[in-house]
Amino acid sequence: MVKVRLLAAALIGLAGFTHSVAVAASDGGPYTAEALLENPDKILSLLAEGVIEFEQVPNPHWRTDACNACHMGAAAAGGKMPPLRTEDIDGLCGNCHDPSMVAEYIHAVGMEPPDEFLDRMPDDFLAALERGGQVITCIMCHDLPLQCEEKRFPQQEINPFFFRGGPYTERTDLCFNCHDPEDYERYNPHDQVTDEGELDTEQCFFCHNTTPNRTVVRSIDDVSFNVAEELEKLCTGCHPYQPHPGGSWFSSTGNREGGGPNHLKVPPEKIRRRMEKMVRETGAVMPLEPETGRIFCATCHNPHERGVQYYPRADVGADGYKRLRRGKFEICMACHDL
Ligand code: HEC
Ligand code: HEC
Ligand code: HEC
Ligand code: HEC
Ligand code: HEC
Ligand code: HEC
Ligand code: HEC
Ligand code: HEC
Known part of the structure; x- marks a missing residue:
């Protein structure tokens, strides 16, 4: 019963997940969308100092001209992609997404999954786990390459949060890549x-x-x-x-x-x-x-x-x-x- 309630709470939490940032509305003086995309590591402190508003944080997802928000530049001739700005995945996303807000609703970031989860996880989840240093990071559930490559952009309509293994008919199907459905009778x-x-x-x-x-x-x-x-x-x-x-x-x-x-x-x-x-x-x-x-x-x-x-x-x-x-x-x- 406890687990059932926890899941219900988690789902209500997820449904109520409020946006911490929004799409850039207008030109922000010297802090243009272009400048912010080039310096994503400055965004949190500019926000904290009140120099820029949440609305000014540019949304780099599902577009062709903002690769530099996460990669060290755009694709080179021949399509070779420069590496990510940092090896620390949560830090990369944390430039724009308040980690405390994410943690409040989307649990388990930084945690090591128990062995029974590992037995259940599909190969691409295991690969993402290894990539994140054997702990849960943002890329466990969010499969970034979906929003990276233009030919995959049509997926946005059916899988807007770029869930790994998605789209899912039921949100809990994402959860069951790791959790035992038996323990989580759906509310x-x-x-x-x-x-x-x-x-x-x-x-x-x-x-x-x-x-x-x-x-x-x-x-x-x-x-x-x-x-x-x-x-x-x-x-x-x-x-x-x-x-x-x-x-x-x-x-x-x-x-x-x-x-x-x-x-x-x-x-x-x-x-x-x-x-x-x-x-x-x-x-x-x-x-x-x-x-x-x-x-x-x-x-x-x-x-x-x-x-x-x-x-x-x-x-x-x-x-x-x-x-x-x-x-x-x-x-x-x-x-x-x-
Ligand atoms: C929000 C951050 C973010 C943005 C924006 C972004 N990427 Fe990525 N990209 C990632 C991450 C994270 C990975 C996965 C790296 C890993 O797993 O080691 C990745 C992987 C890739 C890969 C490897 C794909 C694969 O299947 O392994 C390519 C190619 C790529 N990105 C191209 C792009 C291009 C081109 C753009 C701009 C149109 C872009 N990315 C924008 C975060 C981003
Ligand atoms: C340059 C800033 C920036 C970076 C870096 C960034 N995001 Fe975002 N992200 C945004 C903005 C802005 C939105 C739109 C939020 C809104 O509409 O309220 C967004 C939206 C999202 C969404 C919801 C889908 C959507 O299109 O609205 C997900 C999921 C997400 N980001 C995950 C990530 C993950 C995971 C990473 C790290 C790999 C990351 N983001 C890195 C700025 C960023
Ligand atoms: C265990 C899986 C899981 C992990 C790990 C995870 N997320 Fe998510 N994320 C979700 C789910 C599920 C949703 C959909 C919530 C909803 O429908 O309201 C979501 C939604 C989001 C959104 C969109 C919120 C909105 O309402 O616009 C953002 C942004 C986001 N995640 C960022 C991140 C970042 C950054 C990390 C790493 C710190 C992360 N997520 C780690 C499962 C996860
Ligand atoms: C509550 C009313 C409603 C019901 C029930 C409904 N539709 Fe529709 N359907 C619409 C509306 C409204 C549109 C959009 C029409 C437009 O934009 O001109 C639409 C559009 C469509 C279209 C696109 C082609 C077109 O005529 O524009 C198809 C195909 C379609 N419906 C099939 C179905 C099928 C199959 C069912 C039953 C499983 C169904 N609809 C049930 C209201 C309904
Ligand atoms: C225009 C009518 C219409 C609207 C609007 C509609 N549905 Fe449905 N839905 C159907 C029909 C018809 C089926 C049965 C399809 C079948 O059995 O082939 C269905 C099936 C379903 C199922 C069962 C899926 C399964 O795997 O069998 C769920 C759950 C559902 N709808 C949820 C929703 C939700 C949530 C929304 C709103 C976001 C929604 N529907 C909007 C007509 C509609
Ligand atoms: C990538 C794997 C993964 C996915 C996907 C995932 N979780 Fe988890 N979740 C974990 C880990 C790891 C823990 C910590 C469990 C432990 O240490 O026993 C956890 C813990 C929890 C807990 C705390 C209670 C408990 O069972 O220990 C709840 C509630 C929960 N998850 C709900 C969800 C929901 C709801 C979803 C789907 C939206 C989801 N999880 C998706 C890995 C995941
Ligand atoms: C907290 C999770 C939850 C929410 C929110 C929810 N449902 Fe459901 N829904 C379920 C569960 C669990 C079932 C299966 C049990 C049942 O059919 O009574 C179900 C079954 C259904 C089915 C039948 C699916 C099938 O395959 O027979 C439809 C249709 C449906 N829900 C529509 C809706 C609509 C419409 C709403 C919003 C007004 C909604 N649900 C809100 C959990 C939810
Ligand atoms: C899963 C979501 C959900 C739950 C739970 C729910 N409702 Fe509703 N209710 C709706 C929606 C959506 C409508 C509007 C559609 C409709 O009129 O049926 C509605 C409409 C109604 C209506 C007006 C119906 C009409 O058209 O005349 C009544 C009466 C009502 N609800 C009573 C209740 C009562 C009593 C409960 C608790 C025992 C309850 N509802 C639980 C979603 C829900």
Whole structure:
């Protein structure tokens, strides 16, 4: 039980990981993005002295013109790459990423994995471990060459944090490269009714910031959430998003090239009218994100346990196949006129 809770805490922590730095917004006087990229080891002290703002720290990832943030220069003719600025990986990243903030959420940096982890780790994890001096460093989980080489940049869409061995359908699949899945039974926020058949209101707080009063609430507009915007964040900590309706789930199908149309967008007028019609006809709900009118995860999936919803229309799909609000094929017809 302790381990289950720890994992839940870790995932909540990860989901709430706040950005310590952001993309350079504007020209910072003498401290231009170019100058900072050329002198990354000065960045932390310039920040500490208040000479530059967080927003000015340049983002070197997934681009062709910032190799010098980590390597001693750009590629030479013939493509040969100069060595890294420092052999100390954590120090290299620590130029821009506050190590204390990273450590707070992403544990185990600097630790030596126990033998049972070594038996489980795939070869490229073992190689990264050796590269880091047999202790956990940033490159254990983040596979930097993914964001180094232009031909691999399309991976950004499906694996934005360049996870080693990714993209992962479930975030915990990254964890299981080292941890024993048996010890980490996944925390299940969809389990919302106790064995005695009572509502487990503690669970509501996983997504809502107050327990919705089921008999009063009439729609998504009457409930509030732990996140202010981008409601998919309620889900992506455990189910990292890859566009999937009409596409495929990469690791579950083994097809990493897959893909498919991104559905998390505002439906055009024609589709929206069809949705409204289908909602009237089928008696199910297909809520859009209130702030933006975008389609989000719960437009298609019902995250609640069966019986939590008081109104039958909002109960449809709960605990059903993939928690879909309509059948696997019918769901497409709710929006598309095929
Ligand atoms: C955020 C830091 C960072 C940036 C920016 C970066 N690299 Fe790297 N690069 C690394 C690290 C770390 C490694 C792995 C070195 C190791 O494992 O010894 C690496 C490895 C490489 C390798 C070896 C690939 C392999 O499979 O072993 C090449 C080639 C490379 N980088 C090219 C580039 C180029 C070109 C750019 C700019 C377009 C770039 N890198 C930008 C950190 C970076
Ligand atoms: C020159 C500064 C700099 C260096 C060096 C650097 N980063 Fe970053 N990194 C950034 C910035 C800026 C962002 C964007 C943060 C944001 O959007 O809030 C970022 C974002 C990230 C992200 C999130 C992915 C993304 O694109 O937003 C990861 C993961 C990451 N860095 C890991 C690393 C690792 C691991 C290293 C060391 C090999 C490293 N970084 C070195 C500045 C840097
Ligand atoms: C044990 C695996 C692991 C290690 C080791 C690790 N990370 Fe990460 N990192 C993650 C995971 C998982 C996330 C995704 C968190 C999320 O989804 O909010 C992440 C996210 C990040 C982000 C993006 C945060 C954001 O919300 O934009 C940055 C930056 C980052 N890591 C930097 C680092 C640096 C620097 C190191 C080394 C000091 C490091 N990481 C070591 C697993 C790891
Ligand atoms: C690269 C290997 C690696 C990966 C990947 C990894 N961890 Fe760990 N983790 C460790 C090591 C090493 C320790 C220290 C364990 C020890 O010494 O027994 C640790 C410790 C922990 C602990 C402290 C409790 C314990 O079991 O000792 C938690 C919680 C944890 N990890 C969660 C996660 C989560 C969540 C993920 C995925 C996002 C993850 N880990 C991914 C290597 C890893
Ligand atoms: C995993 C996240 C999650 C958890 C946990 C959760 N909810 Fe929700 N809830 C949502 C989302 C997303 C919506 C908006 C979509 C919708 O209307 O179903 C929502 C909407 C609702 C609605 C309005 C439904 C409608 O359309 O009329 C009620 C009522 C509700 N939740 C009650 C609860 C109660 C009670 C609990 C705890 C037992 C709970 N929720 C736990 C994510 C969650
Ligand atoms: C803390 C982790 C966690 C969060 C956050 C979470 N889930 Fe889940 N989810 C699980 C677990 C564990 C299961 C498997 C158990 C089950 O089906 O009840 C699951 C199952 C599912 C399934 C069924 C998958 C299948 O293969 O049958 C869907 C769909 C789903 N979740 C959607 C969502 C949506 C939508 C949200 C956000 C509103 C969300 N989840 C938030 C952990 C999580
Ligand atoms: C437009 C509708 C739609 C949206 C939006 C959507 N999904 Fe799905 N999702 C589906 C369908 C359809 C399937 C079933 C695919 C299948 O079985 O072939 C599915 C499957 C899943 C599964 C099960 C994966 C598996 O391996 O079987 C999970 C988990 C899931 N979705 C989570 C999410 C999350 C999280 C989001 C938001 C970030 C989301 N979905 C957004 C339609 C949608
Ligand atoms: C909640 C409504 C909704 C559902 C459910 C839905 N879609 Fe979509 N779909 C959209 C929207 C909105 C677009 C973007 C249309 C645009 O940008 O013009 C889209 C785009 C697409 C596209 C890209 C081509 C095009 O017409 O623009 C395909 C292919 C697609 N959907 C397939 C599917 C499949 C297969 C399913 C069922 C598994 C599905 N969709 C379920 C709303 C939905």
